[in-house]
Amino acid sequence: LPADDVFADVAALAQRLDHLRRTKRLEKEAQRSRREARRFPNRSDRVAILAKAGRRCHLCGGTVDGDDWVADHVLAHSVGGDCRAENFLPAHRLCNQYRWDHGGEEFQWILKFGVWLRTQIEKQTIIGREAAGAFLAHERSRANRRKRKVGGP
Numbered sequence: 001l002p003a004d005d006v007f008a009d010v011a012a013l014a015q016r017l018d019h020l021r022r023t024k025r026l027e028k029e030a031q032r033s034r035r036e037a038r039r040f041p042n043r044s045d046r047v048a049i050l051a052k053a054g055r056r057c058h059l060c061g062g063t064v065d066g067d068d069w070v071a072d073h074v075l076a077h078s079v080g081g082d083c084r085a086e087n088f089l090p091a092h093r094l095c096n097q098y099r100w101d102h103g104g105e106e107f108q109w110i111l112k113f114g115v116w117l118r119t120q121i122e123k124q125t126i127i128g129r130e131a132a133g134a135f136l137a138h139e140r141s142r143a144n145r146r147k148r149k150v151g152g153p
Ligand SMILES: [Zn+2]
Pocket: 057, 058, 059, 060, 061, 062, 091, 092, 095
């Protein structure tokens, strides 16, 4: 499916997203035997990683407080990114969690959807209100699951 056809209709967009997800999965499987053991940056690597990004999260640009950040692989470890300090940048835990190992085009789509949807929610369009309601229900459900995990059975 050529990338330009993605704008043809909803099914074409869904197909493109599915294609990106499948391609990434194949790439991960191909890399599995080749990738080096995961190695976390040591204390002096972390100091250098934080300094090269000016103490900012490389995903959102926000400042990083104290030691509350993660060293994020720029090229994901799962697709062959190495564990040298050069392949790490600082990221907030939340930003890193949502960045996950989405490929470049996948992540650009996610940003485009997010920016578009944010406008819909802010303007309280029909679709914005609908999506915000579903999103809030989803977030509450996630928060409740986390509470149950921490608090016992
Ligand atoms: Zn961030």
